[in-house]
Amino acid sequence: xxxxxxxxxxxxxxxxxxxxxxxxxxxxxxxxxxxxxxxxxxxxxxxxxxxxxxxxxxxxxxxxxxxxxxxxxxxxxxxxxxxxxxxxxxxxxxxxxxxxxxxxxxxxxxxxxxxxxxxxxx
Numbered sequence: 001x002x003x004x005x006x007x008x009x010x011x012x013x014x015x016x017x018x019x020x021x022x023x024x025x026x027x028x029x030x031x032x033x034x035x036x037x038x039x040x041x042x043x044x045x046x047x048x049x050x051x052x053x054x055x056x057x058x059x060x061x062x063x064x065x066x067x068x069x070x071x072x073x074x075x076x077x078x079x080x081x082x083x084x085x086x087x088x089x090x091x092x093x094x095x096x097x098x099x100x101x102x103x104x105x106x107x108x109x110x111x112x113x114x115x116x117x118x119x120x121x122x
Contacts, residue, residue, distance in 0.1 A: 010040070010043050010044040010045075010120050010121070011044055011045060011120070011121050012044050012045050012046060012119065012120070012121070013044075013118065013119055013120055013121040014093055014114075014118070014119050016046070016092040016093050017092065018047070018090060018091060018092040018093075019046075019047045019048065019049045019089070019090070019091045019092070020041055020046045020047065020048050020049070020091060020092070020093045020094070020095055020119065021049055021050075021051045021086055021089050021091030021093070021094045021095070022034060022037070022038055022041070022048050022049065022050050022051065022094075022095050022096070023051060023052070023057065023082070023086075023094065023095070023096040023098075023101055023105060023113075024050060024052060024096075025057075025096060025097060025098035025101045026056050026057075026060075027098070028097060028098070034050070034097070037095070037097050037116040038050070040116055040120065041095060041116050041119055041120070044119060044120040044121075046119065048095075049089055049091055051082070051085050051086050051089050051091065051094075052082070052085075053081045053082045053085060055078075055081075055082075056078060056079075057078075057079045057082050057101045057104045057105060057108075058074075058075040058076060058077070058078035058079030058080075058082070058104055058108070059075055059079070059100045059101055059103065059104035060075065060078075061100065062100065063075060064076070064079075064100070064103075064104055065100075075104065076104075076107065076108060079104055079105075079108045080108070082105075082108070083105070083108035083109050086105070086109055087109065093112075093114075093119070094109070094111060094112075094113040094114075095113070095114060095115065095116045095119060096113060096115070097115060097116065099115070101113075102114065102115070
């Protein structure tokens, strides 16, 4: 199936007049560097910008789901620099392959963050 992917006629499923910001989850950095997902989005016609601080978005697995100052509040504080970078980037849409990172970015930015598969139609 993967060898057939390049033959698909991919096109955008989400309207945007700007770039798609891409967040690379911590656990994915040593494995793939997000290249497959980024290439997938680019093949569909998106202009993709990697937006990173080089550190965690603050969720840290499920850490950010814990209530209180040594959980959610701290996770949002850790993610603040990344949230600011996304705001400064001007990206109209945000993609990440991690569902927990998507929740964290949604809370920190008040925008919809989706998995790359939701961006593409074949």
